[in-house]
Amino acid sequence: MVISVLIDFLLAAGMVVLALQVVSDKAVLRSIILFVVFGLVMALAWTRLHAPDLALAEAAIGAGVTGALMMMAWRRLLIINPERPADTPLGRSRLAVPVALLSAVLVATIGLTALDVESPTHTAGQVAAEEMTATGLGNPVTGVLLLFRNLDTLLEMAVLLIALLGARAISPPASPEEAAVVETGTPLVGALLAILVPLSILIATHLLLAGTHEPGGAFQAGAVLAAGGVALILSARLKPGERPGIVMQLGVTVGLIAFVAIGVGIMALGETLLVLPGTWAVYLIETAMMVSIGLTLALLFAGAPALVGRRG
Amino acid sequence: MIAEALTGLVFIPLGVTLVVLLLPDRARGPLCLAAVLALPLCLLPLTEAVWTNGDITLVLAEFAPPLGIVWRLDGLALIMLWLTAIVAVPVSIHALTSFPPGQASGREFWPLWMMLLAGINALFLSADLFNLYVTLEMITLAGVAMIGIGGKALALKAAMRYLLLGLLASLLYLLAVGLIYGQTGALDIDLVGERLQPGRMAATALVLMTTGLLVKSAIFPMHVWLPAAHGNAPGPVSAILSGLVVKVSLYMLIRIWLWMAGDWELPAAATALGLLGAGAILYGSIAALIQPRLKMVIAYSTVAQLGYVMLLFPLASIEAYRAASYQLLAHGLAKAAMFLAAANILKSLGTDRLIALTDLDRKLPVDLFAFTLAAVSIMGLPPSGGFLAKWMLLEAAWRQEAWGWLVLVSVGSLLSAAYLFRVIALTCFHPGRRHASTRWQTPPRSATNAALILALLAIAAGFTSAPLLSLIDGSLPPGGIWP
Numbered sequence: 163m164v165i166s167v168l169i170d171f172l173l174a175a176g177m178v179v180l181a182l183q184v185v186s187d188k189a190v191l192r193s194i195i196l197f198v199v200f201g202l203v204m205a206l207a208w209t210r211l212h213a214p215d216l217a218l219a220e221a222a223i224g225a226g227v228t229g230a231l232m233m234m235a236w237r238r239l240l241i242i243n244p245e246r247p248a249d250t251p252l253g254r255s256r257l258a259v260p261v262a263l264l265s266a267v268l269v270a271t272i273g274l275t276a277l278d279v280e281s282p283t284h285t286a287g288q289v290a291a292e293e294m295t296a297t298g299l300g301n302p303v304t305g306v307l308l309l310f311r312n313l314d315t316l317l318e319m320a321v322l323l324i325a326l327l328g329a330r331a332i333s334p335p336a337s338p339e340e341a342a343v344v345e346t347g348t349p350l351v352g353a354l355l356a357i358l359v360p361l362s363i364l365i366a367t368h369l370l371l372a373g374t375h376e377p378g379g380a381f382q383a384g385a386v387l388a389a390g391g392v393a394l395i396l397s398a399r400l401k402p403g404e405r406p407g408i409v410m411q412l413g414v415t416v417g418l419i420a421f422v423a424i425g426v427g428i429m430a431l432g433e434t435l436l437v438l439p440g441t442w443a444v445y446l447i448e449t450a451m452m453v454s455i456g457l458t459l460a461l462l463f464a465g466a467p468a469l470v471g472r473r474g
Numbered sequence: 475m476i477a478e479a480l481t482g483l484v485f486i487p488l489g490v491t492l493v494v495l496l497l498p499d500r501a502r503g504p505l506c507l508a509a510v511l512a513l514p515l516c517l518l519p520l521t522e523a524v525w526t527n528g529d530i531t532l533v534l535a536e537f538a539p540p541l542g543i544v545w546r547l548d549g550l551a552l553i554m555l556w557l558t559a560i561v562a563v564p565v566s567i568h569a570l571t572s573f574p575p576g577q578a579s580g581r582e583f584w585p586l587w588m589m590l591l592a593g594i595n596a597l598f599l600s601a602d603l604f605n606l607y608v609t610l611e612m613i614t615l616a617g618v619a620m621i622g623i624g625g626k627a628l629a630l631k632a633a634m635r636y637l638l639l640g641l642l643a644s645l646l647y648l649l650a651v652g653l654i655y656g657q658t659g660a661l662d663i664d665l666v667g668e669r670l671q672p673g674r675m676a677a678t679a680l681v682l683m684t685t686g687l688l689v690k691s692a693i694f695p696m697h698v699w700l701p702a703a704h705g706n707a708p709g710p711v712s713a714i715l716s717g718l719v720v721k722v723s724l725y726m727l728i729r730i731w732l733w734m735a736g737d738w739e740l741p742a743a744a745t746a747l748g749l750l751g752a753g754a755i756l757y758g759s760i761a762a763l764i765q766p767r768l769k770m771v772i773a774y775s776t777v778a779q780l781g782y783v784m785l786l787f788p789l790a791s792i793e794a795y796r797a798a799s800y801q802l803l804a805h806g807l808a809k810a811a812m813f814l815a816a817a818n819i820l821k822s823l824g825t826d827r828l829i830a831l832t833d834l835d836r837k838l839p840v841d842l843f844a845f846t847l848a849a850v851s852i853m854g855l856p857p858s859g860g861f862l863a864k865w866m867l868l869e870a871a872w873r874q875e876a877w878g879w880l881v882l883v884s885v886g887s888l889l890s891a892a893y894l895f896r897v898i899a900l901t902c903f904h905p906g907r908r909h910a911s912t913r914w915q916t917p918p919r920s921a922t923n924a925a926l927i928l929a930l931l932a933i934a935a936g937f938t939s940a941p942l943l944s945l946i947d948g949s950l951p952p953g954g955i956w957p
Contacts, residue, residue: 268682272653275674282669285659286540293541310537317596317608320488324589324612328619331582332630411495419492426485435481436535 166210173207185258194232201225214377215303218369222385227459230392234463298441300375307379308444312436316421319451326414326458330467351397362390370452374441380417380448384455391460395469402466410468414461417454420447475519480532480545480599482516483555488592491585500575502584509588510566513559513595517552524552528948531601539602539662546601546664549949550799553942554598554725557806560931561717562591564924568814569710571918572821579623579708586623590616590714597722603651603661606726607644614640614690617719621707632702639689639699646686650679667734667952676735683730684747690723693784694754697777701761704773709817712769716776717810721802724783728798731787732951744787751784752882759889763896768816768826771897772809775852778890779805782867785879789870790955792947797866799946804859804935808851811928815845818917818925834901837914840922842901847929849894851936854887859935 180200187193201224208217290302290310299305307315366383373379394400403410412419424443425436438444461469490509494502523530530547538544547555569587573580593612600606618640621633655661657676658669670676685696692700700720704712758778765771779801786798818841819834820826834842851860864883871880935942 271674271678272649275653275678276656279657279673279675282657282659284540286655286661287659289541293537309535310541311543311605313534313543313596314605314608317593317605317612320589320592321608321611321615323491324586324615324619327582327585327589328615328622331586331619332622332625332633408496415492415495418488422485422489422492426481426489429478429481434534434536435477435532438535 170210173203173210176203177207190236191233194229194236197232198225198229201229215301215379215382218377218382219385222382222389227385227388227463230389230463234465238465299444301373301377301379303377304373304379304444304448308447309438312421312425312438316418316425316436319418319421319454322455322458323414323418326461329462329465333465355393355397355399358393359390362386362393366390366452366456370448373448374444380451381455383448383452385459387452387456388459388463391456391469392463395460395464399472400460400464400469401472402464403468403470404466406468410457410461413457414454417447417451420450476523476530477532479516479519480530480547483513483595483599484592486512486516487588487595491588491592494588495585499577499581503570503573503575503580506584506588507566507570510559510562510591513562513591514556517555517559520547521552521556524549524945524948539665540660543600543602543605544662545599547599549945549947550725550728551598551949553799553803553945554721555595557721557803558591558594558598558718561713561806561810561928564814564928565710565713565717565810568713568817568921568924571921572709572817573623582623583620583708583711586616586620587714590620590719594718594722598725601663603654603663603666605661607648607651610647610690610723610726611644613719613722614644617715620711620714621703623711624708626706628702629706629708632699632706636699636703639696643686643689646682646689650682650686653679653682663729663733664952667736670734672735672738680730680735680743684727687723687727687730688750691720691727691780692777693750693780694757694777695750697754697758700777701770701773704776704813705767705770709814709820712773712817713810713813716773716813717806720776720780721806724780724802728783728786732795732955736951736954744790747784748788748879751781751787752879754778754781754784755882755886756889759886759893762893763889766827766829768819768828768831768897769813771828771893772812772816775812775890775893776805776809778886779809779852782863782883782886785867785871785883789867789874789876789879791870791874792950792955793866793870793873795950795955796943796946797863797870800859800866800935800939800942801863803942804851804863804932807928807935808848808858808860808932811844811848811925811932812852814921814925814928815841815848818921819845821921822914822917828897828900831897831901832903832905836904838917838922840926841917842898844922844925844929845901846898847926848932849898851929851932853891853894855891857936858933860932862936862939 177200180196180203184193184196184200187196201220204224205217205221208214208220290306293310294300294302294305297305297309299309366387369378369383369386370380373383391400395402406414424438424447428437428439429435431439433439438447461467486509490506494505497505520530524547528548530545532545534543534545536542566587569580569583573583590613593609593616597606597609597613600609614637618633618637621636622630651661653675654666654670657671657679658666660666660669689696704716707715755778758774758776758781762771762774762778765774782801783798786794816826819831819838822838822841823830851858854860854864856865864887867883868880871877871883
């Protein structure tokens with residue numbers, strides 16, 4: 163009992179200190195690294211709060227993919243503006259102190275008001291737990307995401323596609339030299355990739371299949387898959403391409419295509435919009451979503467509309 | 475038939491996006507235009523159903539709240555959906571000329587525009603606080619990306635600022651949704667309205683939500699992102715942003731205040747919201763009066779015109795509710811028309827600096843006519859939609875003997891007349907000097923007609939008040955509007 167309180171206290175204190183360092187550190191790169199550490203501690207906090215699905219998502223997306231994207235952005239900034247040394251101290255914004263104070267007041271208010279709120283007696287969460295047995299799925303989070311509130315998930319996939327389309331619309335395509343950072347001639351790279359990439363596919367598949375009964379699911383699996391893609395991009399096995407071909411376009415949309423085809427197509431059979439016809443549909447949609455999420459995140463990392471394999 | 479029509483509103487634009495991504499650039503524009511033309515067809519049976527039987531509810535995936543999500547269509551939502559469909563058609567026709575098929579900019583525009591449209595329609599249908607958050611994210615992200623199309627430095631900077639403030643606003647809203655779920659165990663707006671008890675927690679959530687939505691709607695003093703974003707975006711995108719996107723979060727604000735806290739008495743908060751509206755009207759109008767560029771005048775005019783909607787809160791009454799709904803509709807039509815006309819002028823002359831806009835009545839008579847018609851509605855001159863909205867606001871203020879608000883509405887109208895007549899006077903000015911600019915291109919006829927049609931519709935909204943008002947009256951919030 164005492165130990166668990168102590169662990170919770172250490173986690174909470176650690177997160178506050180890390181968050182302070184992330185925003186106050188003068189070197190951008192160190193801020194990014196600290197942000198990744200913050201994400202990992204956050205993931206631990208979610209496990210302490212008995213939310214393993216969130217912990218997985220936080221570790222894979224919050225710490226992993228977001229960290230990689232920020233590092234890439236930092237590198238591109240350096241390439242665009244090589245004059246500016248990497249560790250130029252950032253000027254502090256005039257708004258920093260007011261924003262910090264406002265945030266503190268907000269946190270204090272919410273903390274104080276939360277003390278005297280009674281937990282509601284009938285929550286959607288309880289209904290979800292009761293309904294789970296009828297669905298044939300073991301993980302209530304998957305039940306909520308794919309069955310009970312699947313319009314949210316469908317539109318979240320749309321948000322991800324919009325993010326990719328937006329990045330394509332705004333950013334100029336990256337040159338191949340920008341993306342590759344590893345000496346491609348080193349023999350160790352090939353050996354490492356031979357382990358890392360199959361491993362990422364294996365873990366992604368496990369997370370996906372486990373997701374119906376245990377923590378996991380398409381979002382976490384997609385992020386792990388993207389990590390394999392990032393390794394291939396960094397080692398120049400995959401290079402940024404100029405125009406997305408039909409395969410690339412199908413890859414980023416297949417999750418939405420499967421979701422819409424089943425969820426809307428079911429109306430032809432006289433069912434209500436977004437009723438899924440069985441567990442197989444959940445598996446199918448999740449697999450398609452995993453592919454789209456993984457590919458979209460890898461494309462965002464490469465900062466390119468398409469990826470092409472290295473020839474020869 | 476009803477379920478199919480509701481589905482079509484969201485899934486036709488969304489499905490078309492998935493299809494056009496696989497097609498060559500040339501096919502994108504025409505196919506998306508066809509999808510936009512299908513939206514009014516979906517709305518016709520829905521309008522008939524709402525007219526005869528009242529609100530429509532669709533339980534998605536057969537999981538009723540509190541577990542699942544429902545779509546709920548009432549008169550207010552229906553009017554907003556019609557506004558969206560009606561603005562979307564001319565804007566898409568205009569976009570066919572501004573983003574011609576085969577050009578790189580058009581390649582990115584069409585899928586983003588369709589996704590934005592799907593998000594807007596899904597938002598107006600949704601009756602679920604978290605689902606509203608997701609749709610709002612779709613709208614904000616697509617809007618940000620569309621501002622940056624073309625890659626102008628000013629536009630990119632404005633898009634970045636909009637993105638950062640928009641994300642902050644989304645987070646505030648999401649935090650409030652979490653607090654509300656923690657207290658009520660539900661996300662459906664009607665259920666939350668029944669279960670949410672006034673108290674410190676509810677007040678915190680309401681303040682957070684309102685702040686987030688005010689930032690998204692660019693209500694003074696949270697308007698800082700709007701003028702640069704709307705003033706520098708590509709022509710049709712400005713029309714979409716000012717005509718539709720800012721309305722979306724105001725609509726949510728009305729829903730949340732009247733449907734979730736409808737029977738609470740919050741006079742101080744209502745007055746505070748009204749004062750923000752007053753600030754928006756005065757500041758936006760005066761700023762519009764001193765702008766050197768046409769699109770910036772129109773953008774600041776949006777800041778001012780949105781302020782009128784906020785007067786719903788202090789004047790809470792059926793007249794004010796009618797006025798606010800009508801203002802959303804009329805301003806959407808008129809502002810989209812104005813931005814399309816401005817886009818034609820900008821493209822034709824290569825600049826939209828006001829001092830360069832002389833002689834327009836000779837060079838671009840139809841575009842100037844469209845601009846002027848839209849200006850009539852914005853100023854609130856009869857007969858136009860804008861006139862009715864402001865007239866009903868005056869009526870609401872008169873009945874409650876709220877003389878301060880009455881004076882504000884009148885002064886606001888005078889100021890809008892001032893900044894718009896300034897533009898119109900300049901465009902009809904004929905400098906005698908020889909070195910006046912003589913080079914201009916006639917814009918494509920379809921682009922001119924798109925602006926003209928929208929402007930005519932903004933005027934026509936002044937004549938079609940009877941059916942619209944009965945739809946609006948049929949959608950009064952369950953708890954009533956506080957006195």
